[in-house]
Amino acid sequence: MAADASAPTLATRLRRPSAVGALGGLFVLALLAWLAVNAERTPADFLEVFLIGITTGCVYALVALGYTLVYGILELINFAHGDVFMLGGMFSITYATHFFGLHTGQGVLIIPIVFATLLLAMISCGLINAAIEFVAYRPLRGKPRLAPLITAIGMSFVIQDVGLIWKGPNYITAPDVFPRSKVFSIGGVDYTWNKLIVVVITIPVLLGLLYLVQRTRQGKAMRATAQDMDASAMMGINVNRTISFTFLIAGGLAGAAGLLYSLYVTTVRYDQGFQLGLIAFTAAVLGGVGNLPGAVLGAILIGLIQAFNEGLNWHAPGSDWTQSIVFSILILILVFRPEGLLGERTPEGG
């Protein structure tokens, strides 16, 4: 009888032909039609924009996963997370240029330098994120949910100011080391190394995370704690340590995103984390907050939407509208499908 609870929910969802659903379907159809017309008129541009979207989506995915991991375990929107990502960018530039002397024209030497920087940036951001939890959120455990939320906003400002004091109010630039030569061409469009490197670094990080959460003892402890904290303690799981570990991992992902962003976009400023953080948070909500594959899917979609909006020629609203579009998506999702694209309503509300 209770063989599969997700089946009936899906069925009821499909069987409900509401006006809202019809409108939503129409909207998606219109969007696809718009994309098809663009693809037909300027196929080369379309492909190029598509590849840019995937690349930005990868950076968003790394940040979005941090939101989703922390939300999954504490039901806290860690507003400071975007700013930890910003620090990751600053760490990356500092480590790469000051420690390792990264500059353009080094040839293959950039490979070990980028990897060493990646590692250091991930460790630095992971430790900072865990420290934030320890100092700002742990003392508020068990308090009304608004308290840690406001504290998170406060921490966001604190970290922005740290960035401001450390690197000043202007953009700092990273050496433009990722080569822009082509890897391969499809339909007359070159896929360049700098985009490929972003994807090539993102994918193993994502797979590593998946392995960690699905297969390891710590990962099991994380999943259990996210589903029921008291029951986890009864099983012998050290809940506080598991939460620290989760913040460490989330911070590490933000550090990786910071490195990729700083080397791909080549500029970093103290206030960029907040905005990118909000976009990544939207991606996490779009995919279903607390759901790891959902965060990646949501991030890729948001990356594509942004790229299509800014890069296509035929009736694209343009970059002035990107923010409005992204946050309209957030509102629509929260109103009509708060569990996100891949999220599920669990019987116990878990």
Next chain:
Amino acid sequence: MSTNGRTPILQLTDVHTYYGAIHALKGISLEVYEGEIVTLLGANGAGKSTTLRSINGLNRPRQGSIRFEGRDITTVAAHQIVKRGIAQSPEGRRLFPRMTVVENLEMGAFQRNDRPGIREDMDRVFELFPRLQERRDQKAGTMSGGEQQMCAIGRALMARPKLLLLDEPSLGLAPIFVERIFEIIHQINEQGTSILLVEQNALMALDAAHRGYVLETGHIVLADDAKALKTNEQVRKTYLGET
């Protein structure tokens, strides 16, 4: 039922526990001896669950002491209690809803490292609850209440506890499941595990238990052999529904 001369496996002495600002336990003293089933009876809010939360470390007493196998565990952290040999099937079951039955059972053995022993205990749980074996790969949150209760008890057994805390194992279950659960409780006890049982269904609990305590607003008002409690007039009136 002779408890004289033996040392209790679990001993609570004058335990005071607060639930937020509420003084929930006002000096509870009780014992569980090795091999016993002891039941805690009482109305909602009498302090039964708080007693269990005091023992398992989730709600630390402000005063009094809790000793397990002769060692003080009053201030031991919740996640270390299970290693000492106390496992719990909590009220409302509290399974990990998005994990499968097997994963839930594995979580019960989280602090153990002996793979062969864990396998053995998993087989033992499946022997006690054949239904769980049929549903081994199903998400725990999608099972019926009775199946979830079986899984929760099985999960607690996976810790290979010396003392099993059962909080309302029959709550919300169909009568046929209630009887089955109590049969299982009996079996688990026969295999050598001491049990502290909190139960709304006083009749079933007193049938299963060796001894019982009656809680009222944070105090123990009665303590006796289960048989004696069953015939106690006050208990019959209040908990067994006689007029």
